[in-house]
Amino acid sequence: MPAAGPTSRPRGGYRSFLGSQSQPWSCPSTCSETGCAITSTRNCGNSSGGRSQHRLMVWRNVMSARPWAWSIVVAVGVMALGFISEPIAFAQKPAVSGNPSLASCPARRPVLRIAGVFPEEFSPHPVETRFSSTTYTWLHQIPLFGVDPWEENVDAAYGAAESWEFLPGLRGIKMKIRKGLTFNDGTAVTAKDVAFSLKLYMTKFADDQVAGALRGIGLNVEVVDDHNLRIDFAKGAITFPQEFSPLVFPLYVISEAYHSNGEMSQAAIEKFRTNPMSAGPYKVAARQAQQFMTLEAARKDPLLGCPVYQRIEIRNIQETGTRIAQFRTGALDIVAGNRDLIRQVKAIGAQIIDKPASNMIGLYIFQTNVENNVFQDERLRKAAAHAIDHKLIGETIWKGIGVTPWGCTWPPSTEISTQNPRYVKACGTPYPYDPARARQLLAEAGYGPAKRPAVKLVYWNNYPEETALAEALQPMLNEVGFNASIERIDRAEWARRQNNKGLTNTIMFFGPGGRVTALSGAYFAYAGNVGPVHDKDVQKALAKASGASTLEEYMNAMAEIGTYGHDRAYSPGFFSASAIWFVRKGIPDWGLSRSKGRGPLNLLPLVAGLQK
Incomplete structure (x- = not known):
């Protein structure tokens, strides 16, 4: 039974389309485009209750040792109101497009500048990405299992896997790879690339969490033909498509040929990192470990459409005062916020957007x-x-x-x-x-x-x-x-x-x-x-x-x-x-609070101009 995406999204959570609780978890046979609905509980509320004067004094003493907190309030209090206002195009359902040329895309906005606490290596190699790397990696790579742009459900329309079907007893999965997908050099994405990528994610070069989970499931990958493969599980893996999508820990598809003809070594990893191969609307233009990553518009992507910005700059600025000062002067458009400053930021016309249950x-x-x-x-x-x-x-x-x-x-x-x-x-x-x-x-x-x-x-x-x-x-x-x-x-x-x-x-x-x-x-x-x-x-x-x-x-x-x-x-x-983000005036809410993904900042609906 295919497990990719129903024609109309089921409502009411898992039980509404699972039927009996004892049945294997999979999507209806009509799954092919809009994905399997996933529900999760997110309740936001205030903690309250009386606290002792002694403990409050301890906390006040801690705060008094951090004078920068008060200087930030002063800085925000004098923020200018002159934020630039621009209309924003929102993401919609994609159509597979055979034209990768940017010439067919609308004029792009020049730059989007983001700063947060991103202690990232900012590696352009997909296998070296972490959970928070989806902020930028999804913009220049293609995930095996797609997710809708707002990160609410698994959605086959946005990934390399066009459809999939669990084997009896969930002892494996058969997968069909979408035809017409290419890496940014024009070479086709094939089942061989998917098989190579899965094996690479199980090596020491991948993050411990994703490698450990894949090894724990026990994968045996068999390529059937250019667009079909079979994966046998040593153990069942009922959450396999969700667990390894951008909702949790995405597996991105890597070109086997470009990766030193399938070599899995430190030398091959470093060679790819030095000159990465992209597979999305953006490409990596520059990066420095734990400092920044700059993306540039690369192509009209067959799944994500045209890039909205010519350049996206993502910086790791850990000092709150520095982020806020640059936000105040207009040097940054989106910054990781501080709850102490919410009232002041609202007063100058900027917006407060949150990502629920981020931590x-x-x-x-x-x-x-x-x-x-x-x-x-x-x-x-x-x-x-x-x-x-x-x-x-x-x-x-x-x-x-x-x-x-x-x-x-x-x-x-x-x-x-x-x-x-x-x-x-x-x-x-x-x-x-x-x-x-x-x-x-x-x-x-x-x-x-x-x-x-x-x-x-x-x-x-x-x-x-x-x-x-x-x-x-x-x-x-x-x-x-x-x-x-x-x-x-x-x-x-x-x-x-x-x-x-x-x-x-x-x-x-x-x-x-x-x-x-x-x-x-x-x-x-x-x-x-x-x-x-x-x-x-x-x-x-x-x-x-x-x-x-x-x-x-x-x-x-x-x-x-x-x-x-x-x-x-x-x-x-x-x-x-x-997680709290401050967003400059003129950038409307793009739906971050809808995200059920693990990353702290889903940018896709804001920066990819998907077309119906």
Whole structure:
């Protein structure tokens, strides 16, 4: 039965077109164009409740040590009103076009300039992309499984796979590759390129999450002909099209011939990175690791249509003050925002646009299987969870805006498994703030005033609020008996520690959310180099999720993972939080708040002029 996209989008979530809960999850036989609907739960509400004067004073003391916050308010207060106003064309359903020439496209706007906290390598190689890389990678590469421009549903009309059909028992999938697709040098996209790409994504050169998930499923890829292939699964993979689409962790199609004739080596990766091959309306014109990426209009794309802008500049500017100052002068069009400044930005005519549930805030406690890790003791993990006044943090740092309580850092609140009551019961409620219970747990573990467990709050400034959150967590942990310090590292150091058991006695506290299926992230958080691989219950649940042959089996397995993650405090969560963006006057809302994708900023409806 094909699983690509129904002629009319089904309503009412999964149950409306699944029928019996015990049936394999797939789309109706008419799927070919508009995709399988996916629903997820996103509720935004304010946290409230009385807090002690002492804790508020602790927070005020933290803020007083950060004078830049007040200088930003002053800077925004004098923002000029002279933003340029331009009409914007919105994305619509594409038609396959055989004309790649830009000469047939409308006149383009000169430039779109974006700045955020993007600690990216900004690699033009698709296999080196991360979850947040969809912001720019989808604009210059073609995903295997398409998603509609607003990232709401899997939609075969926007990917290389024209249709697909699960094999009996979900032991594999047959896939038809769309005819007429080309890379930007004019060579055809074929099933051989897809097979090569799948194999490359399972190597050490790919991100740990996607490689781990693919290896966990166990793929055997067979090319049938130029436009058909078969993939056998060692285990079932009910969420395969969703998990590996731009909704979660997209697999992009790479030219086998252009990639050193199919070579999978560091030399081949670097050669492609130096002179990349695009397959979209834009191409990579310039980039610098952890600094910026510049895209330029390249062609009238057969799926995404004409590029709206001649150039798109995406910059990693981590300092809020610098972003806001450049936004004020008109040097930037879209910037990662700060909740403290929302009122002032609105006052000068700019817009506030949010991406719901973009981040999961809580404690990420890794490598609990390592012997010298104090967090090997479950009591210390629970003590840390009880030590944190997450309601106060939500009210102060996040201003209660776009904050929804959630008791697991992983799996997230956007998972399809929220339809399963066991899943919601497991992760729906955070650990209560209870410093007395935290002290009791530390005492039971043999700690006290003369013996305080030394732990580190580690981050690498992936997100705008990370520094403020670290500064709020530290005194709360120390108040109950921990000896907590703060350490900021870069992503390379994070990777080194991850691979060398260097995350012991460490708490991380900020992660990405916003995905409808969480299998890749579950492999990362609960297996591999960082997960509790010693916990047989967790590993069995993970195997059930990856081997599920029905949606019901998958959701039950994710409920088990959530239960262990919460109850054994491997991943005690506090809340999900939306990402805030400031947008200059003249750029209307392009539907970012509709996105169910994992990336923080979906630009496609704004920058691709798709035609009916």
